[in-house]
């Protein structure tokens with residue numbers, strides 16, 4: 001599994017010869033200006049919730065690539081009305097896709113589209129591939145529900161928001177790492193705009209003091225599992 005950071009909460013994941021995009025917010029992020037949404041490939045676009053900083057480029061990319069949207073029922077229905085195909089899910093449900101199994105799990109947050117229409121309830125994704133499993137938390141507070149994840153899935157990587165203000169901050173992300181029983185964390189949802197700017201050196205230090213690894217990728221940089 002190859003995971004490329006596209007800035008903010010946007011990820012590009014190559015798994016079993018398929019390409020997944022997660023929460024594409026690229027054209028509205030000046031820090032991601034090196035990423036061209038016109039050339040991004042995608043078989044699936046996974047969407048955690050309807051906020052603009054997670055869905056901005058979904059329509060353009062889905063219409064160009066024919067990628068299928070995977071999200072909660074309300075978000076998938078929204079994109080259906082725009083002529084985009086999707087796979088609707090809801091909390092606690094899993095589906096076996098051609099690249100692996102996806103489970104839509106709880107997140108504590110809100111979910112509305114830019115026009116204030118209802119975006120269902122926000123979530124995160126547990127993706128179980130043939131060889132590796134990851135958790136993409138989406139925008140969320142620390143929640144005890146995270147403890148349910150390791151009861152079913154041994155994670156190789158947890159992707160957690162660390163920017164605070166709208167989501168967990170660093171201290172809560174360290175507790176989340178305990179809850180999901182995964183000491184290897186990829187941090188996201190930080191530094192994109194003023195409210196979520198953090199001291200990344202201090203963040204890494206805090207994780208390492210807790211015998212955990214906080215990975216932070218440059219935009220366009222990737223890691224492999």
Ligand code: NI
Nearest residue numbers: 049051109139
């Ligand atoms: Ni949000």
Ligand code: MN
Nearest residue numbers: 051053054139
């Ligand atoms: Mn967000």
